[in-house]
Amino acid sequence: MIELVGGVLILLGAAFHFSAGLGMLRMPDVYTRMQAATKASTLGNTLVLAGIAFFHPGWSLKLIVIVYFVFMTNPVSSHALARAAHAIRNSMGRTPVVDALSDAPQDRQWVMWRILVAIVVASFGLIFATVAISHVEQQSLRPLAESYVRLVPEALRAPNVVTGILLTYRAFDTLGEVAVLFMVAAGVGLVLTSSERGNDDDPGPGRRAVMQSSEVVRTGAQVLGPLTAIFAAYIIMNGHLSAGGGFQGGAVIASGIVLMLLASPAYQLDLEFLSVAESAAGVLFVVSGIAGLLFAGGFLDNRILPLGDFGAFFSAGAIPLLSVLLGVKVGCELSVILDRFRP
Amino acid sequence: MASNVVLATGLALILVGISGSLLRRDILRIVISFSLIGTGSHIMIVSIGYVKNGTAPIVDRTLSVADAPVRAVDPIPAALVVTAIVIGMAVTAVMLAYAIRLYDSKKTLSIDDFTESKW
């Protein structure tokens, strides 16, 4: 009777071994083959050894030890083999369901990351909420702002207070900002020149097959280009009288230059002229600052030029001159930066 | 009241930018999120300078010289933000230049693929 049970168990084990062999022959790729070989043969081994235990009860302890070893080594080695096969990029079968070792983050990791991000954003949100709630709208100007608003029309004779601050009282910050723009233009040129675009002088027909832009864009650019230049000059020159100034005008100059670049894609910007122009503008900015040191109250003081009537076109000392220089510099920098990005 | 609403909007935009920069895997989308953080902080700074029923600090027909210290809006945050916007765009340009360079070296833009420290 006991031998019958043992015999049935050995037969079952043999059936599982057979299915393992069949799976190794018929499965599509290495991972599924390995799974068939491992799982079925481990179970088959266990069943056969259990059946033998029924025939020879004295060997039970040894058989249990053998089963334990089979359980430890078979799955672990096949796991290591599968990882090695994945690492040398063995391809999966035609219909893989999930690639758990692929480079995309696993689902569980992704959920943990999202929870962490939610906690971070919520804590920032709490801090911001306290800032937003405790903010009280100003009823009157703070002392420093009030002194600026009083001083700029009186001492500098400039109607636009923001331009007066930007180009006289805090003109050193403007100089620093101009230096930062220069560094960025140089840095972008360094990073992007060694990339695939290249700077060949005669673009071959195969390598740089640029599309000719449409006629609408070309005609529009021909009409809008001079208009943009006049508009930029207007914004720059009105910096001290009304809203405007060097930064805004420089951005409009760069937009106009980019419009011309878009209209004729094969057009190469004259980078030498631009670099000469921006260097000259920067040098003149610093020179007028030093002139302020020599002839007037301090570095970049605007009283080196006559202050003139309030609200007249040529008034407020050196502020229109500084606006022009700032506009030229910012425009050249921004258009050089944009030109480096062109494909 | 007006400046409170705009301040809250600026802060919320900063939050949107932070969450976008942490959750996205594509480098260009991360740069877009940084640009949003910049825009949000500029809105926040300008909204702090608002004076109740104030007007722009430009002396012209509507705002006389004597009236200006009473009715004008704080000009200092506006001056700082003008500089900050230009520099923010320059920093975005540097980030995009690096993104292009990274793409040229590995032909992929997902930051999960950049696991080595060398170029």
Next chain:
Amino acid sequence: MNGLLLYLLCFSILVSGILAVSLRNLLAAVASAGLASLFAAVCYIFLGAPDVAMTEASIGSGLSVLIFLYAVRRTSAARE
């Protein structure tokens, strides 16, 4: 009326920001970021800072979007 317009603007800024982060199409996300800058420029006018409004309109929704489009163009072989 003024207040209602300001609320609408702030809501539009937030919606454009959220869209810029979550849209699938990259070009649409870039355009949303430019749209947020444009609405912010109008907000600056309401807050009494016309210089900032001009700068933000020209740089934030003009040159910045342009630079993004150039960058998308130069890294576009990986997508689609």
